[in-house]
Amino acid sequence: MAASKIRWSETWHLAIEALRANRVRAALTMLGVVIGSACIVLVVTVGLTGRTYVRHQIEAVGSNVVFASLAQASASQTVALGDRISPGDLDAVRQEIPQAVHVAGTNDIPSSIVAAGQAWPVVLIGVTPEFQQIRNLIIPRGRYFDDGDFSSVSKVCVVSEHLAEVALPGQDPVGQSIRVGELSFTIIGVFRERIDTFGQSEIRADSLLVPFPLVRYYTGDAFVETLYVQANRPENVRLLTDRVAQVLKGRHRPEAEYNVQNLSSILDTSRRISFALTIVLLLVAMLALLISGIGIMNIMLVTVTERTREIGIRKAIGARPQEILYQFLVEAMLISGVGAVIGIVMAVAIPLSVYILAKFLPLPDGLSIPVSWLSVVLAFVVSCATGVLFGYLPARTAAQLQPVESLRFE
16 A cells, blocks of 8 residues: 555656646646636636526516516407406406415506606506515605505605606605696605616606506596516416416406416526527537647647657656556646636636626626536536546557667657
8 A cells, every 4th residue: 555655656746747847838738728617617607697687687577477468459359448457357366366465557658747848758657556566666765655645546656766867856856746747746756676677667767656546537547558466486477377367368358368478488588598508608618628638638649759768767667557657647637637727716716806896887787697616616527537538548658658669769
């Protein structure tokens, strides 16, 4: 056992000395491994970052949410007033579906206000009480509607931050009056989305929320344009989607068509796209490692040729072929292992640098850069395996050299 330890110690020492004697060659050979291992970590990091960002953007509309609306009729179809979603449908969904924890409805109406002496287009949105919980609205100033605002049909409103700056620049909007069309409202609060949906929902930059009963003053009838239902658990979203469709179908004409959707399909699609892109980029990283492995094999073959006389001398004084084999395998593993460590350190340093800079630079909300430690381990193992795999042929060639022919080599 002691002799074996001495031979391993000698093997490592000779391998390190051989690499130190050819630093430039070893460094250039190592470069491909550095790039390949860094690519593996960065590709997985970019994939996780994109997936996390997309999930945050989708959840900004509301997590575990099902939304329904009356389908647009074709030219041959007519829409009856009874086909529209009503507040009674909201109550039915709330009572008949136990998986529904929050139910809300909206009706958005284009309108305008007068700001700075000119008409300014706005979107007036009639909302029901649970809209804030479903859409995760933040109220930085003032308050949201309470039960009294809905029951008394108070002419109060909650405005977006941008609209507050446009309509009442430099003033505290809470308590101020704003005229929208023919009605005047008292501003009781200012809201913003938890994560900006970039106008992809009913909420726009210049939106104004009012209690849903006030929609009747503008449309003549209070109907729901979009019905929102929030599931109690993510796994119940698909079931909730089917149940909402059944409730709406059962309460309206058979001819009426409703679009009942959820965000799970969008999230699943984004995951599949992210996974496909990650696989493609990982294949590129593996290709870089393959090229670096071929480089290691070529350099090691050249090294074996240059050190043929040295190998002959070692065999002449008693070195076994297995020890020669291990020496060259250790050299290949050192090149790939050290290159992998350098590449991983560089790859991990980039997200950490971005995280530090994020404290000083404005980055999109919901953007985080997670580093997968599994990708770090994978990069190191694959890089070392590449070095050993492609270093085996040169090592085997060196181990099979005959001592007499090696000593004659010039």
